Amino acid sequence: MANLSHFMIPADNVDRARHFYAALLGWKIEPVQPAPDSMGIAAMQYHDITTGAARPGTLSTGGLYKRHLNEPILDFVEVKDLDFVLSKVEGLGGKVTMPKTAIPGVGQTAMVLDSEGNLIGLWTPIKK
Structure with missing residues (x-):
């Protein structure tokens, strides 16, 4: 059975959203240092999110990035x-x-x- 494994949150203002989620939920949100072949990660202003320790029944990783269209929060299924x-x-x-x-x-x-x-x-x- 395929499980949800990652989520991504688009933001109009990445710094503002980073502050909101860190202050509200205590999430660790760190900018990703892009590699040369990273598919535009720098332009996305992509940040990794850690919501806490992984444990059964929880999803503990995600991403925060600069919104490009009118996209919703996106869940990824492995x-x-x-x-x-x-x-x-x-x-x-x-x-x-x-x-x-x-x-x-x-x-x-x-x-x-x-x-x-x-x-x-x-x-x-x-x-x-």
Whole structure:
């Protein structure tokens, strides 16, 4: 069964949002130092979020980034076979909105709209 594994929060003002979540919920929010092949992380003003210690029944990692469109909070589901999952999307009434894309050092990701128009991220980590 695929589990939610990561969330991303878009923000019009990343510093303001960082302060809000850190002060309100005590989250640790640190800027990511982009690598040369990091898919525009610097322009995104991407920050890693740690919500606390991982434990059963909780999601403990996320990201905060500069909003580019009118995107909602985005949840990512870890899947074992990204190609297989993507091959089923349209037949189930969904739409692939971002094809499979490599994230250097992390894995592969894609984004889909579900049958109700909700955006969901899918990803497969690099096999270790």
